[in-house]
Every structure is written in C-alpha cells, then in structure tokens.
Amino acid sequence: MSDDEQHNQTFDQGSAGASLTFPMQCSALRKNGHVVIKSRPCKIVDMSTSKTGKHGHAKVHLVAIDIFTGKKLEDICPSTHNMDVPNVxxxxxxxxxxxxxxxxxxxxxxxxxxxxxxxxxxxxxxxxxxxxxxxxxxxxxxxxxxxxxxxxxxxxxxxx
The missing domain is CATH 2.40.50.140 (Nucleic acid-binding proteins)
Incomplete structure (x- = not known):
C-alpha cells in the first residue's frame, strides 16, 4: 500500500453542521431550561448555588428530569465551568x-x-x-x- 492510499478515507455520512449540544456557563443556566447530565438531555427543575468555599469556587447544584425517560438526575458543577446544553x-x-x-x-x-x-x-x-x-x-x-x-x-x- 502506498503512502497516498493510507490517506484516502471515505466518510459515509455528513451533517448539516447543527450540533447536538452547545456549551453554557453553569451560572447562566436557569430553572426550566435544559442541560445535559450523564449524557442525557434534561429539563432543570431546581437549582441552588453554594457560597464560595475555601478553594474559591461557588458550586451549582442542579436537579433535572430527563426529557425522554422522566428520570430525576442531579449534578454539582463549579459556577464558572461550562456545561452542555442540548438543542431541543x-x-x-x-x-x-x-x-x-x-x-x-x-x-x-x-x-x-x-x-x-x-x-x-x-x-x-x-x-x-x-x-x-x-x-x-x-x-x-x-x-x-x-x-x-x-x-x-x-x-x-x-x-x-
């Protein structure tokens, strides 16, 4: 096999460029908005922010319901970090x-x-x-x- 043949790749599928998710800072998320928790698209039903601790980050506690299964999921994320938001x-x-x-x-x-x-x-x-x-x-x-x-x-x- 020549060097050129190694680089010939076939891509079977392309997309229109619309991403499944987009990043959003955790502190910008809102109740009744959407977020991805454990790779599942969820609707936020409750969120609370803790005070900044000894190590400097306020944490956001998210409680959300999976929009397809109805299961309750929770996550804690530093308020300055990004989380994925699904395009719903x-x-x-x-x-x-x-x-x-x-x-x-x-x-x-x-x-x-x-x-x-x-x-x-x-x-x-x-x-x-x-x-x-x-x-x-x-x-x-x-x-x-x-x-x-x-x-x-x-x-x-x-x-x-």
Missing part, C-alpha cells in the same frame, strides 16, 4: 395513521415522517384512542441529541 426542538405534526406501534406523521408541507414510536403510558393510549375515534390530531414531537418522542397532542382545529 419541538415540532407539530398531523397524525395520519398508526402502524405497527409507530406514528405516521405529516409536516405542514406534506413531508411524511414515520419513525416515531407511539409513546408508552397514558399519552400513547390517549393518542391511539383519539385516532380510533376518527379525530384529527396534531402531535408534538420533541427531539434532542438524536432522540425523538411524542410528548403531547391536541385535536386539530376544523378546516385545517
């Missing part, structure tokens, strides 16, 4: 069908999306029941760090 996107889709445990959705411009599972628990039951009754439903999908999940739904206004 909420998108509303028209529900077209429910097929094999997946929601068949459509965007405003007619693009099909059928890779989101029917959520477990009460919300999934309510979506299925509403669809079975023949209601036009708009489902809100939250996506962050490569994961997606239906978090809420509402009946579409008539005439849409």
């Amino acid at each position: 996107r909420r998108t509303e889709y028209q529900l077209v069908n429910i097929d094999d445990g997946f929601l068949n959705l459509m965007t405003q411009d007619g693009t099909a999306k059928d890779d989101v599972k029917v959520p477990e628990g009460e919300i999934g039951t309510q979506i299925s029941a509403g669809f079975d009754e023949g209601k036009d439903l708009l489902v809100t999908i939250v996506s962050a760090m490569g994961e997606e999940q239906a978090i809420s739904f509402k009946e579409a206004p008539k005439g849409s």
Whole structure:
C-alpha cells in the first residue's frame, strides 16, 4: 500500500453542521431550561448555588428530569465551568395513521415522517384512542441529541 492510499478515507455520512449540544456557563443556566447530565438531555427543575468555599469556587447544584425517560438526575458543577446544553426542538405534526406501534406523521408541507414510536403510558393510549375515534390530531414531537418522542397532542382545529 502506498503512502497516498493510507490517506484516502471515505466518510459515509455528513451533517448539516447543527450540533447536538452547545456549551453554557453553569451560572447562566436557569430553572426550566435544559442541560445535559450523564449524557442525557434534561429539563432543570431546581437549582441552588453554594457560597464560595475555601478553594474559591461557588458550586451549582442542579436537579433535572430527563426529557425522554422522566428520570430525576442531579449534578454539582463549579459556577464558572461550562456545561452542555442540548438543542431541543419541538415540532407539530398531523397524525395520519398508526402502524405497527409507530406514528405516521405529516409536516405542514406534506413531508411524511414515520419513525416515531407511539409513546408508552397514558399519552400513547390517549393518542391511539383519539385516532380510533376518527379525530384529527396534531402531535408534538420533541427531539434532542438524536432522540425523538411524542410528548403531547391536541385535536386539530376544523378546516385545517
């Protein structure tokens, strides 16, 4: 193998450059904002700051809920350090069908999306029941760090 062949690499996938997270100073985080704890996107439900100690850093104690699993996570971070904040996107889709445990959705411009599972628990039951009754439903999908999940739904206004 020649030296040139060693450097020939094939990249199968590229992204649009949109990062999954962005850094933010711990002291700038706010309640009801988002943060990454233990590699999971979370919503901050409580935070408190301790006084500066003998070694000079105020510490921020974060209590957050995983936005996909609902699990409570905690972290303590010096207020001057950066933490990752997930890019969280909420998108509303028209529900077209429910097929094999997946929601068949459509965007405003007619693009099909059928890779989101029917959520477990009460919300999934309510979506299925509403669809079975023949209601036009708009489902809100939250996506962050490569994961997606239906978090809420509402009946579409008539005439849409």
